[in-house]
Amino acid sequence: MPLGIITRVHSRRARPTLRLLAEDLTAGWESPLPLRLLADGTYESLHPLSELPHPIIAKATNSFGLDAANDNFVGPIASSTKLRLLEIKIAQWRGGVWEDPETGVNWLVVAGLAKGEHQDHDDFYVRVKRENDKGDPDRWLPTNGDHRLLKQETMARLLTSWELSVQAQMLDALRAVHSGGSVRIEVQHPFPDKGLLAQLTLVVTPVRESGYEADEIELEIVPASGFAGSNLSWQLTIRALISFSPPEQTWDRYKDSFANIGEPGAWTARLVELETLVENHELAESVPGTHSHYTHRQHLAGRTIDGRAVRALCGAYFVPTQDHEALPPCPTCQERFDALPR
Numbered sequence: 001m002p003l004g005i006i007t008r009v010h011s012r013r014a015r016p017t018l019r020l021l022a023e024d025l026t027a028g029w030e031s032p033l034p035l036r037l038l039a040d041g042t043y044e045s046l047h048p049l050s051e052l053p054h055p056i057i058a059k060a061t062n063s064f065g066l067d068a069a070n071d072n073f074v075g076p077i078a079s080s081t082k083l084r085l086l087e088i089k090i091a092q093w094r095g096g097v098w099e100d101p102e103t104g105v106n107w108l109v110v111a112g113l114a115k116g117e118h119q120d121h122d123d124f125y126v127r128v129k130r131e132n133d134k135g136d137p138d139r140w141l142p143t144n145g146d147h148r149l150l151k152q153e154t155m156a157r158l159l160t161s162w163e164l165s166v167q168a169q170m171l172d173a174l175r176a177v178h179s180g181g182s183v184r185i186e187v188q189h190p191f192p193d194k195g196l197l198a199q200l201t202l203v204v205t206p207v208r209e210s211g212y213e214a215d216e217i218e219l220e221i222v223p224a225s226g227f228a229g230s231n232l233s234w235q236l237t238i239r240a241l242i243s244f245s246p247p248e249q250t251w252d253r254y255k256d257s258f259a260n261i262g263e264p265g266a267w268t269a270r271l272v273e274l275e276t277l278v279e280n281h282e283l284a285e286s287v288p289g290t291h292s293h294y295t296h297r298q299h300l301a302g303r304t305i306d307g308r309a310v311r312a313l314c315g316a317y318f319v320p321t322q323d324h325e326a327l328p329p330c331p332t333c334q335e336r337f338d339a340l341p342r
Contacts, residue, residue, distance in 0.1 A: 010154050012068065014060035014097055014106040015050040017142050018043060018149070024111045028093065029054050043145070047153050056093040056111045063088045064097060064106040073097065079129035083137040085110070094124040098141065105150065109140040162190040163239050163283055170202075170243035171274045177204045178267040180215075187236055189227075196224045198236055202244075204267055213264050217244060220257045238286070243274060246287040 016025070022038055029035060030053035037045050046052060050061045063072045074087040077096055085096035088108075095111040110131075112124035120126065131137045142150075169185055176183045185200040201220040207213065219240060223233045241251055241258060244267070251258045262270075277284050 009158060010103050010105050010150060011050075011066065011157065012064065012104045012106055013050045013066060014064035014108050015048075015150070016052065016057055016060070016108045016111075017140070017146050019140065019143070020108060020111055021046075021049075021052075025054055025056070028056070043149055044152065047149070047156065049149070049153070055090050056088070056095045057108065059088050059090040059093070060095055060097055060106070060108040077125075077128055079125065080132050080137060082132050083109075083140070085128070085137075089114070096128065096140075100142070103150075107142050107146075109142070110137075158190055159235075160283070163235075164278075164281060166236060166239050167243050167274070167283060168278050170240055171271070171278050173200075173202045174244065174267060174271050174274060177202055178271045180204050180206045189232070197227055198223045198233060200240060206264065208264075215262045215264055215266050216259065217262065217267060218257055218259045219244065222256055239283075242284045242286050244270060246284055 018038075021034070026035075034046060034052050034054070037043070050057065065071075074089060077085045077087045080096065083098060085098055088095045088097060092113045092115065093111065094114050095108050097106050098109045099106050110124075110128065112122065112127055114124050116123050118125050128137075131140075166187055169187060173183045173185050182201065182203045185202065187197050187200060189195060189197040199222050201222075203218045203220075205216045205218075207216055221233075221237050221240065223230070227233045237258075245251065245260050245262070251260050253259075274284070
């Protein structure tokens with residue numbers, strides 16, 4: 001993704017640098033987990049950095065949020081003339097926040113305790129003045145590693161926001177047809193300048209026959225030109241299917257169409273559940289399969305890595321993420337496997 005696209009959508013909420021986390025905040029944590037993750041170098045697991053459980057980080061986030069009009073800080077730190085730092089404080093903790101003029105992101109770049117009536121060598125204000133007069137305060141600025149994590153966090157936030165909007169679209173569609181009917185949905189790409197991602201058609205058909213009553217549902221997903229077979233198109237497919245019926249292995253697929261069968265009123269009941277999820281801004285979670293399936297080993301190797309679905313002998317599509325040895329075999333797969341010529 002081009003850097004120019006991401007920089008326009010970064011959250012301006014204050015966030016700490018990796019240097020600050022490792023060097024300045026060696027105490028005061030409400031949980032030991034961040035220190036363990038820092039020691040292990042698993043920085044991606046710290047996301048989102050602006051929500052890490054430390055009082056000075058929480059203060060920075062509350063002081064520099066999404067709306068600049070609500071910024072709340074003490075003022076510029078007078079002794080920091082080489083680097084413009086805005087002061088925040090909570091209890092004995094003090095911090096300096098720097099705003100990146102290119103991205104608008106606010107960074108908590110230095111922090112420490114106010115102690116010894118500002119005579120102590122490790123006092124926050126003494127340290128800032130010493131670095132300004134005799135050192136290089138630019139070393140506190142975010143590094144390439146910080147910017148890399150920012151991009152990852154921004155992308156994760158944008159995709160989550162997009163998935164929530166897709167889920168809301170599926171709710172609107174289900175409202176229209178849960179008791180029967182057809183509706184068409186257009187889903188846009190997460191980045192508006194890329195336009196239409198796919199066109200979906202949702203059909204619910206109540207069947208009331210002697211000896212058979214069910215509400216059949218079919219979802220056709222036709223990606224726009226250029227997006228067929230893309231990871232994002234598949235992510236849309238999974239999000240749409242989960243919105244209607246979370247179990248991964250209950251959908252039958254033929255080309256671009258997915259079909260499922262529920263008891264009478266099943267999609268009306270799902271409508272209520274989906275309304276609660278959308279209202280709470282929560283994403284529906286997929287329900288893993290309950291059986292292991294037979295599929296081609298060559299397909300498994302690549303699809304396990306890229307998170308794409310494979311087709312089993314029984315016809316079910318599933319993403320190979322579970323330990324198949326811990327699940328009972330699918331009876332239909334087993335029957336068809338046993339029937340194969342040896």
